[in-house]
Amino acid sequence: MEPPDPSSQETSGDEHPLKVSCGIILKNGKILCAKRLPGSWDDLWEFPGGKVETGESPSQAVIRELYEELNIRVEILLPMPTVLYRYPHLYLQLFPFICRIVENTPQIAVHEEIRWLNPDEIQDLPWLAPNWSILSDLKKLLEDKPDLLNG
Numbered sequence: 001m002e003p004p005d006p007s008s009q010e011t012s013g014d015e016h017p018l019k020v021s022c023g024i025i026l027k028n029g030k031i032l033c034a035k036r037l038p039g040s041w042d043d044l045w046e047f048p049g050g051k052v053e054t055g056e057s058p059s060q061a062v063i064r065e066l067y068e069e070l071n072i073r074v075e076i077l078l079p080m081p082t083v084l085y086r087y088p089h090l091y092l093q094l095f096p097f098i099c100r101i102v103e104n105t106p107q108i109a110v111h112e113e114i115r116w117l118n119p120d121e122i123q124d125l126p127w128l129a130p131n132w133s134i135l136s137d138l139k140k141l142l143e144d145k146p147d148l149l150n151g
């Protein structure tokens with residue numbers, strides 16, 4: 001049998017989802033929610049974060065992204081279950097982390113708006129599709145560990 005052609009190992013992306021980390025920042029009983037900038041199909045709400053870069057772990061990525069996007073230093077309190085989601089144009093793996101702010105106050109740089117909302121209120125926002133699964137895990141987590149909400 002012939003050895004596989006290396007170029008044929010390029011895939012549609014299914015085997016290698018794009019890794020994106022996001023931070024669920026908790027403080028004083030509220031959760032930080034961010035609205036993406038208008039003008040694209042994903043003008044919806046998300047948890048701040050972004051793509052995991054080469055050589056970086058998902059937790060390193062979220063710490064870097066939260067500094068770049070909101071000018072805050074955070075500490076990770078807990079990783080949450082990752083979410084695999086297939087957009088029509090993108091196969092995504094989201095790595096959500098529960099975080100607390102250790103330095104600075106969030107400043108908007110790449111979002112249209114940020115809001116601090118309580119766990120009931122966040123259900124009313126129009127979220128990016130993969131995030132509904134995170135919201136459901138978050139609800140269960142906060143029922144078990146309500147103290148997390150105080151950051």
Ligand SMILES: Nc1nc2c([nH]c(=O)n2[C@@H]2O[C@H](COP(=O)(O)OP(=O)(O)OP(=O)(O)O)[C@@H](O)[C@H]2O)c(=O)[nH]1
Binds near residue numbers: 046
């Ligand atoms: N940051 C973030 N991205 C999310 C979430 N949920 C979700 O589906 N995504 C998707 O993940 C993808 C990458 O996120 P991003 O655009 O924030 O990444 P980035 O900051 O590295 O992008 P850039 O190339 O504009 O710098 C987008 O397609 C976005 O729609 C979320 O909660 N937070």
